[in-house]
Amino acid sequence: MLRSKPRPNARLWLAAGALAWALGGCSAPAEPEAAARPVLVVHPDAAGDAGAWTFPGEIRAREESALAFQVGGQLLRREVDAGAHVTRGQILAEIAPDDLRLQQQSAQAQVAAAEAEYTRARTDRDRYAALVDQQLVSRSQMDAQDAAYRAAQSQLRAARAQADVAGNQAGYTRLRAPRDGVIASREAEAGQVVAAGQAIFMLAGDAGREVAIALPESRIAAFAVGQAAQIELWNRPGERIAGTIREISAAADPQARTYAARVALDADAVDGVELGQSARVTIAAERADDGLLVPLAAIQPGPEGGKAVWVVDPATHTLQSIPVETGAYGARMVPVRSGLSPDALVVAAGGHLLRVGQRVTPVDRENRPYRLDASKPAASE
Missing domain, CATH: 2.40.420.20 (conserved putative lor/sdh protein from methanococcus maripaludis s2 fold)
Structure with a gap:
């Protein structure tokens, strides 16, 4: 007797039951909750403090002057070097005075000639005036003598003025300090031929110290001249020096888009503050919003x-x-x-x-x- 084969539907139900049993016994655990971040x-x-702004800066002198000769010539000698402290009127350098002295002597000789001509013209005028009273010369001749006298007088004034100019130029051969200060840099050496107005020294005056900083264009309205600031030198950390904003540039730098500003240190706090030192300036900025x-x-x-x-x-x-x-x-x-x-x-x-x-x-x-x-x-x- 032949055994009957199981029907396909029965085998399908058996496989499904086995799979359900396997899944029920192997369920995955619940995912743990993520930790708080x-x-x-x-x-x-x-x-x-949120309104405080900090800017890097450099200690500068309030008065910085480029010193130059008013006349050109060969630099004969240099009396001071960079870093030297100078006083007002002190001789700093000298150019060769020979040519200028010759010009001064020429001007003085022209004055002497003009004085002699003036004396002759005055004497002639006085003599002609006496002859006119005696009716020995015509009135037109007297007028000519008056004109010659006035011309000689004008020439004498011009010669004296030229002599004064030549004398001043001879005195310009010595470069003197206009105020007390420190020679920040020198720009020429002995033997060099310099032109009138060419910088020879850079003088940093003793009258006050400032910090040069740059203010951002985006917040420039938050700063004003006279605003209080605190300065801290990099070599003296933790020590604050009081100061105020002295000036703010009217135009922004075309490349950096910042406004140059100067923060003046209080007069009683400049001892020990040297030119060129790095500093940090803190300003309590006023908010525009x-x-x-x-x-x-x-x-x-x-x-x-x-x-x-x-x-x-x-x-x-x-x-x-x-x-x-x-x-x-x-x-x-x-x-x-x-x-x-x-x-x-x-x-x-x-x-x-x-x-x-x-x-x-x-x-x-x-x-x-x-x-x-x-x-x-x-x-x-």
């Missing part, structure tokens, strides 16, 4: 092309994206005009790696966790 948070700042300040990196792209910031929800430790309206961007901070409360915990960095609803652990700039209920670092000072 640490994020740096700050409170929006309405004033204080009202609102709270947040770090530049806190601003993220918002919906429909707007701006937003990440804010930590204290109740759930999760992130929320808050649309905001910002003002003009600064170098480090951005004013937020609306959309943000002063007590909000704003994520200050790494916003491009975050998402809405993500669980986070807020920390401060010293990597200390925040107590969200008190909005303060959990660690004690």
Whole structure:
């Protein structure tokens, strides 16, 4: 007797049952919840350190003069060198005076000749005046003598003026210091032929010291002449010197797009401050926009092309994206005009790696966790 083969449907049901049993006994475990991500948070700042700007600078003299001869010639000798302290009227250099002295002597000789001609013309006029009274010469001859006298008088004045010029030029062969100061640099050597007006020395006057800095074009409206500043020298860290902005350039540098400015040091604080030293200037800048300040990196792209910031929800430790309206961007901070409360915990960095609803652990700039209920670092000072 032949055994009947199982029907295809029966075999299909048996295979399905075996597969279901295998899957039921080998189910995968549930995926663990992702750990909370640490994020740096700050409170929006309405004033204080957020409005402080720091600029590198260099110590310069308030009065810097390029010293030059008023006449040209060969530089005969140089009396001082760079770094020397000089006083007003001190001789700094001299050019060869021979040619100028000869010109002075020539001018003096022309004066002597003009004086002799003037004397002769005056004598002739006086003699003709006596003859006119006696009616021995005509009136026209007397008028000619008067004209010759006035011409001789004018020539004498011109000769004396030329002699004065020649005398001054002879005195210009010596270059003197116009004020007390320090020779910052020298630009010529003995034996060199120099032209009138060519710089020989650069003199840094003793009357005051300043720091030369450059202000950013984007925030130039926040600075003004007379604004207070603090100066810190690189070789004297931690020591602050008071100062004020003395001048701001009216035009920006065409390449750097910055405005040159000078910060004057207080007169009683210039002792020990040397020319050329590096310095750091801190200015409490006035903000042009009202609102709270947040770090530049806190601003993220918002919906429909707007701006937003990440804010930590204290109740759930999760992130929320808050649309905001910002003002003009600064170098480090951005004013937020609306959309943000002063007590909000704003994520200050790494916003491009975050998402809405993500669980986070807020920390401060010293990597200390925040107590969200008190909005303060959990660690004690």
